[in-house]
Amino acid sequence: MRAVYIDRYGPPDVLKFGEVEDPKLPSDDHVLVRVKASSVNNLDIITRRGAYKFLIKRFPHILGADLAGVIEKVGRNVKDLAEGERVIGYPILYDGKCYWCKNGYENLCDNLGVVGRDLSGSYAEYVVVPAKNVYPMPKNLDYYQASTIQLALITAWHALTKRVSIKEGDTVFIWGGSGGVGTFAIQIAKLFGATVITATSNDDKARKLKEMGADYVINYKEDDVEKKVLEYTNGLGADIVLDTIGPLTINKSIRIAKKRGKVIVLGFWGTDDDTVSFTLRSIYLKHVSIVGSAMGTRNDMVEALREVIRGGIKPIIDSVIKLEEARRAHERFESNEKFGKIVLSVD
Numbered sequence: 001m002r003a004v005y006i007d008r009y010g011p012p013d014v015l016k017f018g019e020v021e022d023p024k025l026p027s028d029d030h031v032l033v034r035v036k037a038s039s040v041n042n043l044d045i046i047t048r049r050g051a052y053k054f055l056i057k058r059f060p061h062i063l064g065a066d067l068a069g070v071i072e073k074v075g076r077n078v079k080d081l082a083e084g085e086r087v088i089g090y091p092i093l094y095d096g097k098c099y100w101c102k103n104g105y106e107n108l109c110d111n112l113g114v115v116g117r118d119l120s121g122s123y124a125e126y127v128v129v130p131a132k133n134v135y136p137m138p139k140n141l142d143y144y145q146a147s148t149i150q151l152a153l154i155t156a157w158h159a160l161t162k163r164v165s166i167k168e169g170d171t172v173f174i175w176g177g178s179g180g181v182g183t184f185a186i187q188i189a190k191l192f193g194a195t196v197i198t199a200t201s202n203d204d205k206a207r208k209l210k211e212m213g214a215d216y217v218i219n220y221k222e223d224d225v226e227k228k229v230l231e232y233t234n235g236l237g238a239d240i241v242l243d244t245i246g247p248l249t250i251n252k253s254i255r256i257a258k259k260r261g262k263v264i265v266l267g268f269w270g271t272d273d274d275t276v277s278f279t280l281r282s283i284y285l286k287h288v289s290i291v292g293s294a295m296g297t298r299n300d301m302v303e304a305l306r307e308v309i310r311g312g313i314k315p316i317i318d319s320v321i322k323l324e325e326a327r328r329a330h331e332r333f334e335s336n337e338k339f340g341k342i343v344l345s346v347d
């Protein structure tokens, strides 16, 4: 089959397109999916750059966590899925047996993995995943849209609804509002009746963010984010700060959080080193909580998909790029130009 793979770590030009071995069903509990579309996540970028060197078992390695496609073959034990069925993926690999899985936290599984990181991914014509890692594709979506409502969506959903229990009346500040997680986070926050403040780099994106429902949009190149957030919150700061950037923003996040506020740390961006430095006083004097969150559970997937089917959350697609041009897709992802999700189409 044809696929996009890496055989070393580095910039987008390490992505190669070519023939690789066809995947086979490794057990009777797996399914083979013909991929119609995948979408690019931060995970793919940092994996390509080498952040998970210690987890990649062998080269060539195929990236890609999200998938939308058609079941091509099912293992003998798979009863509830049939060949020809349209599916999307739940990208988290979990054992279903550990303490965390038994308590509904697949995203904390002791044997956690992610499709495209710990297993060959979806930047390919075919992908093999455990049958429990696919869901029926929502009928109101096409393959491109369906490929976007996975890793980024459950990440935003888990962070806001489970880690900080967002509620009506909260004010949420979202860094990187035009990113994959950001565009979903804005919609989720609005669904729950929160006021949304976000920051972006230009007026065109600012206009789109307002159209999506953001109440206030700060152009961080022209305005002081801290000053503006305080201005929009009567000097109080935000109840929740969603920080997907990390080392470059964490101190600002702490400063713009309200007293007793919560800063959710979701990952890092713009640097390969995720070391941060802040003073303890900046935390305890304000009673601020720093909350970690990563990806989402199966239940998050079900809850978030319900909202997508209902129309409460919409996939925001930046662009559709052919799989063979994955390099260009990664360059665009890293350029700060995009708005929403970049889809890779597989013909």
Ligand SMILES: [Zn+2]
Residues within 6 Å of the ligand: 094, 095, 096, 097, 098, 099, 100, 101, 102, 106, 108, 109, 110, 111
């Ligand atoms: Zn587990």
